[in-house]
Amino acid sequence: MKKIMILGASILQLPAIRKAKDMGLKTIVVDMDKNAIGFKEADVCLYISTIDIDSVVEAAKKYQIDGIITLASDMPMRTIARVAKELNIVGITEDTAFKATNKVSMRTCLKENDVPVPTFYRVKNEEEYKNAIRGFQSKLIVKPADNSGSRGVFLIEDIHDEAVIKYAYEYSRKYSRSGEIIVEDYMEGPEVSVETLSINGEVSVIAITDKLTTGAPRFVEMGHSEPSKLERGIQEQIRDVAKRAVKAIGIENGPSHTEIKVTKDGPKIVEIGARLGGDNITTSLVPLSTGVNMVECCIRIALGEKPDIEQKFHKSSAIRYFDTPVGILKDIEGIEEAKKLDGIKQISFTKNIGDKVGIILSSVDRIGFVIAQDETTEKAIKDCEEAIKRILITVEDK
The missing domain is CATH 3.30.470.20 (ATP-grasp fold, B domain)
Incomplete structure (x- = not known):
């Protein structure tokens, strides 16, 4: 039986765990969260951080894996590259990771290869940030150099608003693992x-x-x-x-x-x-x-x-996320009725009754979604919107 290592055991990785098992593969799943949902279905559960490169490499050699993947997650890519190199299996190189x-590095590489990117500046500290701002005449984006899911992304619409400029720097830097951020043209x-x-x-x-x-x-x-x-x-x-x-x-x-x-x-x-x-x-x-x-x-x-x-x-498909008020999630009604609508394939919630619902600042703040399939893109979108209308979400003030 071939063995596949999957980095991550969150709900994002469930499709990979399930598909690998359907394919008759032994699943060796890595995540530092012992309560991660994917561990309930994995063959081997390893409580290791997906970015602990040395420990993952050691585990990969121990179990003599035949392949390694992750879904929809950026940071484990460097781990995958090292494992692929050490075990001589298929994977991206460390440079690519x-x-x-x-x-x-991404923008620099693309620019050098004549792939179109916005004008950008690498910023290591506040002084470099202020100098970079002076290079723009209109709207600009500030974002961490090494994060995902819209974390730390901020648009500065008025380049003369000192308060907003300062806030954008502090907000974006908070989400940067290295402390570096990027200032670039707003496209x-x-x-x-x-x-x-x-x-x-x-x-x-x-x-x-x-x-x-x-x-x-x-x-x-x-x-x-x-x-x-x-x-x-x-x-x-x-x-x-x-x-x-x-x-x-x-x-x-x-x-x-x-x-x-x-x-x-x-x-x-x-x-x-x-x-x-x-x-x-x-x-x-x-x-x-x-x-x-x-x-x-x-x-x-x-x-x-x-x-x-x-x-x-x-065919066509669409997904739409729920947009709710801020507060405490008290009740959700109408899910079963919405599921019966034409085109609806899935309705899921990522938060439970009693959870706090905050302002949507990044993808982790969304509470759920609807997925539909139909003959055209327009119809699939309309199916999602109709289902969302049928679902009553009650959120009370804190």
Whole structure:
């Protein structure tokens, strides 16, 4: 029996654990949280941090794993790269892992390879931050160099507002593991993500996903839908930029999730990850719209096998997240009625009755979502919106 190591045992990794077991593989799952939900279904549970590289390498050698993956999580990528190197199994290189998880290195690499990116500055301290601000004439984005899920992202709309400028620096730096942040041009235009799979250096675009965010100043994602509704010519440009970005940072085998803004000057890279897209994009939306099981594909690539990436059908899918008032979650009604609506495939909540519901500052603050499948993207979105209307969420003041 072949053995696959999965970094992470949270709900994000459940699709990988379940699919690996369906494939007859032995699952060796790593997470420092002993209560993580994935441990209930794993064959071997290892209570190790996914970013404790040396300990994970030691465990990988002990269990003589045949492959290693993670879903929708950036930081374990450096661990995966080291394990792949030490055990001589399929995986990204350490150089690629660094470029995929450090936004400064990522942008520098892309710029050097003529892949379009916004104007940006690397900032190590407050003095460099102030100097960087002077290089902009209009709106700009401040973000940590090494985090994800919209954590620490802030838009400065008035570059002369000293109070906002100071707040943005302190807010973003708080979420930076290294203390470094990035100051860059604010790109205006529709945002999409591109889901790709690379096999022996050949990059295949599986889907282009439209995004819906909270907008300024933090841009937390509140919905996704596919296939994209952008015109075909623009989509071809997006495909080209995404493929060039994947090759530039060196992803030879495995997935990539590339976020792109379509500006007046054409598509430009927001970020690129050497992993599957989160927010149920690649675990739910892609299979619902194309029939391609990207989780299984990633497992097969990690094992050195050839995956089936051929599109099985042409449908549409969408996800929409609940937007609720701030307070204490008291009650949720109408879920079963909403599940009976046409097109609805899943309704899930990530918070329980009695939990605190805060302002949506990052993706972890959202309380739940609805997923739908239909004949067109517009219909799938409408299905989600109709289901959300049927669900009554009661939130009381603290």
